[in-house]
Amino acid sequence: MVTDNKPKAKSMGSEGECVEITEPLLQDEQRIGTVEPDRVPEWREQITVRGLAVSAVLGTLFCIITHKLNLTVGIIPSLNVAAGLLGFFFVKSWTSFLSKLGLSIKPFTRQENTVIQTCVVACYGLAFSGGFGSYLIAMDERTYELIGADYPGNRAEDVKNPGLMWMIGFLFVVSFLGLFSLVPLRKVMVMDYKLTYPSGTATAMLINSFHTNSGAELAGKQVSCLGKYLSISLVWSFFKWFFSGIGDSCGFDNFPSLGLTLYKNTFYFDFSPTYVGCGLICPHIVNCSVLLGAIISWGFLWPLISQHAGDWYPADLGNNDFKGLYGYKVFIAISLILGDGLYNLVKIIAITIKELFNQSTKQSNLPVTAEVLADEESSKLLIDQRKRDEIFLKDGIPTWVAAAGYVGLAAISTATIPVIFPPLKWYLVLSSYIIAPALAFCNSYGTGLTDWSLASTYGKIGLFIIASLVGTDGGVVAGLAACGVMMSIVATAADLMQDFKTGYLTLSSAKSMFVSQLVGTAMGCIIAPLTFWLFWTAFDIGSPDGPYKAPYAVIFREMAILGIEGFSELPKHCLAICCGFFVAALIINLLRDVTPTNISQYIPIPMAMAVPFYIGAYFAIDMFVGTAILFVWERLNRKDAEDYAGAVASGLICGDGIWTIPSAILSIFKINPPICMYFGPSLSS
Numbered sequence: 001m002v003t004d005n006k007p008k009a010k011s012m013g014s015e016g017e018c019v020e021i022t023e024p025l026l027q028d029e030q031r032i033g034t035v036e037p038d039r040v041p042e043w044r045e046q047i048t049v050r051g052l053a054v055s056a057v058l059g060t061l062f063c064i065i066t067h068k069l070n071l072t073v074g075i076i077p078s079l080n081v082a083a084g085l086l087g088f089f090f091v092k093s094w095t096s097f098l099s100k101l102g103l104s105i106k107p108f109t110r111q112e113n114t115v116i117q118t119c120v121v122a123c124y125g126l127a128f129s130g131g132f133g134s135y136l137i138a139m140d141e142r143t144y145e146l147i148g149a150d151y152p153g154n155r156a157e158d159v160k161n162p163g164l165m166w167m168i169g170f171l172f173v174v175s176f177l178g179l180f181s182l183v184p185l186r187k188v189m190v191m192d193y194k195l196t197y198p199s200g201t202a203t204a205m206l207i208n209s210f211h212t213n214s215g216a217e218l219a220g221k222q223v224s225c226l227g228k229y230l231s232i233s234l235v236w237s238f239f240k241w242f243f244s245g246i247g248d249s250c251g252f253d254n255f256p257s258l259g260l261t262l263y264k265n266t267f268y269f270d271f272s273p274t275y276v277g278c279g280l281i282c283p284h285i286v287n288c289s290v291l292l293g294a295i296i297s298w299g300f301l302w303p304l305i306s307q308h309a310g311d312w313y314p315a316d317l318g319n320n321d322f323k324g325l326y327g328y329k330v331f332i333a334i335s336l337i338l339g340d341g342l343y344n345l346v347k348i349i350a351i352t353i354k355e356l357f358n359q360s361t362k363q364s365n366l367p368v369t370a371e372v373l374a375d376e377e378s379s380k381l382l383i384d385q386r387k388r389d390e391i392f393l394k395d396g397i398p399t400w401v402a403a404a405g406y407v408g409l410a411a412i413s414t415a416t417i418p419v420i421f422p423p424l425k426w427y428l429v430l431s432s433y434i435i436a437p438a439l440a441f442c443n444s445y446g447t448g449l450t451d452w453s454l455a456s457t458y459g460k461i462g463l464f465i466i467a468s469l470v471g472t473d474g475g476v477v478a479g480l481a482a483c484g485v486m487m488s489i490v491a492t493a494a495d496l497m498q499d500f501k502t503g504y505l506t507l508s509s510a511k512s513m514f515v516s517q518l519v520g521t522a523m524g525c526i527i528a529p530l531t532f533w534l535f536w537t538a539f540d541i542g543s544p545d546g547p548y549k550a551p552y553a554v555i556f557r558e559m560a561i562l563g564i565e566g567f568s569e570l571p572k573h574c575l576a577i578c579c580g581f582f583v584a585a586l587i588i589n590l591l592r593d594v595t596p597t598n599i600s601q602y603i604p605i606p607m608a609m610a611v612p613f614y615i616g617a618y619f620a621i622d623m624f625v626g627t628a629i630l631f632v633w634e635r636l637n638r639k640d641a642e643d644y645a646g647a648v649a650s651g652l653i654c655g656d657g658i659w660t661i662p663s664a665i666l667s668i669f670k671i672n673p674p675i676c677m678y679f680g681p682s683l684s685s
Helices: 023-031 049-070 080-100 110-129 141-147 164-174 177-181 183-192 198-210 213-241 260-264 273-281 284-306 325-356 375-394 399-420 426-450 455-470 475-505 510-538 551-565 574-594 606-615 618-636 638-668
Strands: none
Touching (some): 049 110, 080 213, 080 638, 177 426, 177 475, 183 475, 213 273, 273 618, 284 325, 325 426, 325 551, 325 574, 375 475, 475 551, 551 606, 606 618
């Protein structure tokens, strides 16, 4: 869990942010609605041209950052703080500039700030849930060749290379259904059940603080801090480029900082501002779990299995042959991901069912809003709550609009998806849309309770089921496409409820939240594929020896093949080892839940441990450096760390992300770095 309301990282196995639910947060949620008695703008006034323009610019930047992380390690920290800060900064700077020119400008309100935040998050969220680093790219020819043409179940017919137009079309037909699936339940989820949605609450606290005198002053300092470290990161990335040469073994990205022996096992610090920034944002337990996974896999397990080359698997296989060590790496990582995902899925569903059938219990240990308030505050807070309720219910979305929208979009999608992916028949798509609202409710309710979205897990379940139903004749493509359909619905539904919670606490209209989600999603359907196409055109995506390995492409394709072929082709003893790690993931999660907090906070997270098993240990070193910096910073000055760590991290990530654009342009025009800095053992005389 995250302390001090810091967001948790996203990964392919667990989406969403996670914060520790503490009593101060619950009290702050009560006070967050306490605002000055200004006029609340009508919902149309909350959506402005300048706000949408800023959303498009920030959405593009964050899509690029998300793609870069997606295609390298698959761990994506929450960028909500950066989105809120930069949105506030851009609009405030624009309004201040126009004011100095003597022009009359519209005041920048917390409601407009909330709309920008919602729009940006909806836009860059599609860069993650759109499958550009997972299920979509798992269909491409590079992934097919990497697994091997002679690998059972891996057919050349199950290849669909990325194409700009079909990707945009696919996103448009699947990304909006989740927004309509749970709209009628917004009052139930936010007001009746009083679900906390901790990330939505934390975002509302951030936005509301910007629009107070003291909060605006702090926000200005945070923006200045973000800008400084963005500049440092951008200049450093530019400097590194000069030494990166031609090939994959040059430059600071391959600096054997811990010695050549450890470098061979991927243990080195590669001076990446992005990964150090991720370490600053992600909770300490996540970073330590990643490092522990790297030590277990690359420090002990892979060297141990390598000693059995020639016995467990042929010794003359290539580094990326699934019949060799590479197969162990991929399938053991899959077993940890599935074990963690299955446990949390069962856990969230159990919590949801228990709470739904136990509404008579007033006091609960679930993170619902506290009802008991101090006497001296109760009258004022009651007035504030009534005002929030009134505004939230004032501009409702009619149930018939939601129902008609879902049915209409489902019909269009059912007819369109089989055209894009012929193996996924229309009746399978229709069946998915019939059960999707129930799964979306479970995921949204669970996210409101625990802040843990399991959209990726629901997607994997859909992948296995559809792949096994379709069979060898197209089951791989059908399963991967079905994974995308399911992920899109349950993810966007949970995001919408999270945004409704934010809007409720910032006195924003529910209708403006819904419309901004629609606009942000529409932006994402265009911007996410376009920015991915920049990477696809400029870089060698999917190369196991390059910087953009797209690690989850192989994992998702192998999952689809497993759904069809079973486990018969795994290397020797691989199934037994996988079962051991699957059970270990279940046990570790159980221990995290049954032990006291002072013990469970030190128990690693299996999902985070799984990531370096396949990718390598280098990014774990970088993230641990980030978490070590934050740990020392918190000990020296906790208040400064709380105020500025997110800004520093966001600056490091954004600066490195911005450099991706000129780097891609240089690569497209075949302009190579002038120097290759390479390290090797000294030659004896």
